[in-house]
Amino acid sequence: DTAVSQTPKYLVTQMGNDKSIKCEQNLGHDTMYWYKQDSKKFLKIMFSYNNKELIINETVPNRFSPKSPDKAHLNLHINSLELGDSAVYFCASSQERLAAHYNEQFFGPGTRLTVL
């Protein structure tokens, strides 16, 4: 069974369009994330949700709007797509443990978004 899944795997679209990426995790985790990986492979966090509540909101244009209908799902909607949005977007999840130094994050396979 796939732990963290994303759809679609590839997304090619025109500038100005609106698109969504879906993410689901079946690990029972309470925290989910969206990351953007640019062409140089740099991985940067965009958003984090804990139990459906937005926890981390990095400096991301407000054209990007995450939505978490339940703690197993975190979707990403992007309005008015721009050329610079082309990247690979990864969803991840983890189980928050307040007493721990760290949380292992489990990543989905990524969605390669190409804006033409």
Added chain:
Amino acid sequence: TQLLEQSPQFLSIQEGENLTVYCNSSSVFSSLQWYRQEPGEGPVLLVTVVTGGEVKKLKRLTFQFGDARKDSSLHITAAQPGDTGLYLCAGPAGGTSYGKLTFGQGTILTVHP
């Protein structure tokens, strides 16, 4: 902002060679993680180091956390083509308990048969 700098950025070697990847910061981290990402896949956790000076081994991979917890290294002995991939170090981005990670810029390793 806590930054992690990885070196080298690219590494191309022959099968059987040894290599070391470095992850450095001017900040102290409570822990550091190493992930490996294969083409077309998401990163997968290899190891987490928590204690200064800690050494962990995973088959031919040896991970070390610096005594001052500001740096870490990944050493691969007798590299195999299957080790090819992007190696990322990551650490908690200071002061938050919600799992926010700061990633290094990654090291792209290619092992030629």
